[in-house]
Amino acid sequence: MCINFKNLIRITFILILNNLHSQTLDIAKNIKTIILNNSKSTDPFFSFDDNIELSFDDLDSDEKNYYYQINHFDYNWKPSKLLKSEYLNGFDDLRIRKYRNSFNTLKSYTNYKLKIPNNDLSLKISGNYSISIHHSNGDRVFEKRFSIFKNELPIQISISKSNIISNINTDQQIKISVNCDNCSDIYNSSSSLKLIVIKNNNWVNSQIIEKPKYVLSNKLIYDDIYFKGGNEFLNFDNSNISSSSLRIFKTTLTDLYNNFLITDKERTNTIYEYNPDINGKFILNSNKNNDLSIENDYARVFFNFKTNFYDLKREIYLLGNFNNFKIDQNYKLEYNSKSESYKGSFLFKQGFYNYKYAYIMSSDKNKMKYFEGDFWQTENYYRVLLYHKKIHDKYFKIIGAIDLNTYNIKN
Known part of the structure; x- marks a missing residue:
């Protein structure tokens, strides 16, 4: 059989791109209102000590048995090489025991809730995670992704109108500074450092920054990061x-x-x-x-x-x-x-x-x-995550995080 090598490369690239940018698999039509949050935030980014709650509705309203698994990923949403025991205390693949039927509604449904940590498990490390919900036969229902961070390094972020003439009316420019006592400890030839900027909690609108523009003894400076402004929702x-x-x-x-x-x-x-x-x-x-x-x-x-x-x-x-x-x-x-x-x-x-x-x-x-156009004035929400992995580590940990709204974007 003759294989067109160029087509094979193209297909492989598309598959990789879809994996990086897909936040969930297709969701069954009967599943609605998936919420992952805690008392402090409705965003899928949590501090290591935060309690997390997942809730969703099943419009079939027949009290199905749903099970959950916790999965760990690298910075680019590829499955990490860790064993479950290396990122979980306890065991997953357990049935969700908390559910209630709707009360006094025209549309009947069953609401399910899951808290992490719980009596069965807790998370050991930082990084990218997902909660995968499936039936007893293993068929997946949906997957919800989130990130756990430890703020080991302070990060500063500023956002302004683009300084490039051709994009001055459409783009927003981001500058990020990472403060470190000795930056050579984290940015060196024996470790990997990745900075990711996510717009409006949408991983499709994210950028992976491989290296800083300037490296100082106590500061890493990332500059000339540009996003299309988009339009208000x-x-x-x-x-x-x-x-x-x-x-x-x-x-x-x-x-x-x-x-x-x-x-x-x-x-x-x-x-x-x-x-x-x-x-x-x-x-x-x-x-x-x-x-x-x-x-x-x-x-x-x-x-x-x-x-x-x-x-x-x-x-x-x-x-x-x-x-x-x-x-x-x-x-x-x-x-x-x-x-x-x-x-x-x-x-x-x-x-x-x-x-x-x-x-x-x-x-x-x-x-x-x-269908919206792009405007530098648009109010957007940006989340910054700093991932670090030493040469002998098996996973990327998140050592810094910050977020900023562009309410007062600089002209």
Whole structure:
């Protein structure tokens, strides 16, 4: 059999790229509202001593037995070479024992919760992790990724408008300084140091910086890191599920509440408009419920999106933290020739949601683009992680972390 070597290399590169940028595998349609957080943060980045809670809803509402595994990864989300016993105290692959059925909702569901650490296990080391949820037969349901850090070194970050003339109106420039008593202890020929910058908690929008621009005895300086500004997220709030609101122009009741959003329009060639957002995240909320986990109902939310032109080869999707910013067939919009717009309806639990529209071309499904334009003024959230591995170590530890919002970005 004759193998085209160039095609083999191309296929291998695509597979590697997909592995680095994929935050979850495809999520089953019955699984909704996956939340990984703690009392201090809704972001998937936690200090080593933090308690973490994973929760999710199963819309089948049949009290399935779900099991969980904890996995450890290198900085680039390749599985580390560690044994379970080297990063876990205790044992995983255990059944999630805490679950409750929804109460007084039109849409029945079962809410599952898992805390880490718990009586069965705790984490030993820092690094990248995932919680993998699966059935008793081993079939995976979904995977949620997170990072655990130990702040051993102080890090400083500043963000400004790009200083490159060609990108001055679209890009944001980041400068990062790592303070160290003796930087040669961590940056030398017998160890590996990786700096990763993540925009809006979306690993697809991240950069791996291999080496600092300047190396001083007590400071490593990373400069000339550029990100496209993007645009503010769109939003809707169906906390009061039975009423209209600023962006919900109509609500009806059938088998469920139906929330109809105002028409969204493509923003590719528009000017920047400040629109406060929460950088792609969502927050469960209600005007009357006390226990949001089981008392908040699900609404069928209707989206209507007008593009500047129709392209048969373009597939359009809804993205946000609710689906890990991932191209997902469960959130695909279909073209409606009568309204000359893209329409779709999806189930969302009561709350406040950020979202964007993105597309892929049928000829290149590995390249995703947004309908939003790029503006240096856009308020974004950046997370910085510093990974370190000595030559004889088996894994990358996270020795520093910092985050910053661009509320007061320098002009």
